[in-house]
Ligand SMILES: Nc1ncnc2c1ncn2[C@@H]1O[C@H](COP(=O)(O)OP(=O)(O)O)[C@@H](O)[C@H]1O
């Protein structure tokens with residue numbers, strides 16, 4: 001029952017977020033600040049993780065192909081497929097659910113418990129539009145982050161190949177070009193956009209509707225991370241089945 | 246002037262306000278007092294339009310809030326200033342930006358006009374050189390002043406304060422109370438203040454509404470609160486030894 005109630009409240013929140021827009025001159029600054037906090041601020045960690053996990057994917061693949069009949073370029077191929085299809089869009093999104101998600105929940109939650117949201121409402125400002133809409137817009141740049149993750153993941157694989165001696169650079173480059181299906185990129189970016197929406201809205205929901213004090217802000221961040229991840233994983237399953245099979 | 250008629254407010258099963266009728270006058274500091282949990286904040290949030298209520302009406306200078314259109318409600322809100330219990334300053338903005346916020350939101354003033362106004366109100370609350378500080382770098386008393394400055398920057402007709410001196414030392418508390426009173430008189434604002442502090446009652450209790458168990462138990466002023474024989478009120482007033490002593494001295498003097 002409370003689940004249904006919360007799901008209903010979540011969709012009402014999304015509808016409310018688009019109503020009564022905040023003055024553009026103010027909104028512009030909010031969006032820029034959120035782009036800085038949510039997108040630019042995540043590039044470092046995303047780049048770091050993508051590069052090294054890309055390398056590990058390559059090493060694992062190479063080590064598990066011991067049969068001499070399997071062509072060497074398969075390492076590059078497998079690395080590309082796993083990074084483009086799953087690692088970059090899904091795995092990075094789970095990490096972002098922790099990083100960006102808990103930031104969103106705790107910052108909005110703190111505004112709730114310190115009555116800053118009430119202060120906005122008293123002034124007649126649509127606080128959902130003021131707080132959540134700029135995050136939603138900022139996260140529309142999320143595919144850009146994921147592109148970087150894809151690129152660096154494949155680059156990391158290349159580095160591991162060459163420096164670890166698992167296959168030659170030529171084989172790897174042939175591998176990452178083998179059987180390229182453009183729709184896979186479309187599929188990955190459809191997922192990315194959906195996950196961006198989830199990343200902006202579910203943590204906002206948990207922050208906005210939280211009750212209590214500072215301790216509950218911490219709890220809300222944890223709950224928000226759990227739910228954001230669960231929803232991403234479920235949507236990932238549904239989208240994959242819908243789009244690829 | 247604000248007129249409240251038979252106001253009822255519940256949260257689910259919990260009936261918090263059980264029919265409150267009273268008026269708050271213009272140019273005066275009106276106090277709502279009562280124990281913690283007696284519904285002061287809920288009452289104030291109903292006055293602010295933050296909470297819906299099941300029954301009753303609230304009229305601002307004759308305009309009944311629930312009968313206004315969305316646009317009229319918005320216009321009315323622009324005339325309301327609020328000082329929250331914890332100040333509720335936006336912590337991502339500097340003190341000057343906090344005070345400027347309502348102007349940026351609701352007026353078409355130029356940057357320099359806004360800055361002049363911000364300088365003026367910050368000076369009015371005796372905070373001349375804190376513009377660039379973040380709220381987290383300011384003391385509790387300073388934060389309260391900033392909150393007051395933000396509440397009055399757009400020339401409100403109505404000012405609401407939720408326990409404006411909670412968490413302050415007694416001296417700063419009195420300064421804040423008197424600041425609110427001066428501003429109220431100076432700009433002829435209808436001011437409603439929540440408090441459980443007897444010092445505020447004595448300093449600025451021009452009109453006092455005493456809440457208990459969701460009812461308006463008593464109504465009067467700082468002149469009548471010490472001589473009433475309403476037991477709930479005397480219980481509240483003389484809960485501290487200091488005031489018991491004051492009462493004895495007062496009665497001795499007047500015998
Ligand atoms: N948003 C809310 N939801 C449910 N109950 C509330 C809410 N706000 C206040 N209450 C209840 O209303 C009662 C009065 O609270 P409040 O107005 O905050 O008291 P105070 O006089 O100390 O300001 C309390 O019992 C409180 O639990």
Ligand SMILES: [Mg+2]
Nearest residue numbers: 285286407408
């Ligand atoms: Mg209260």
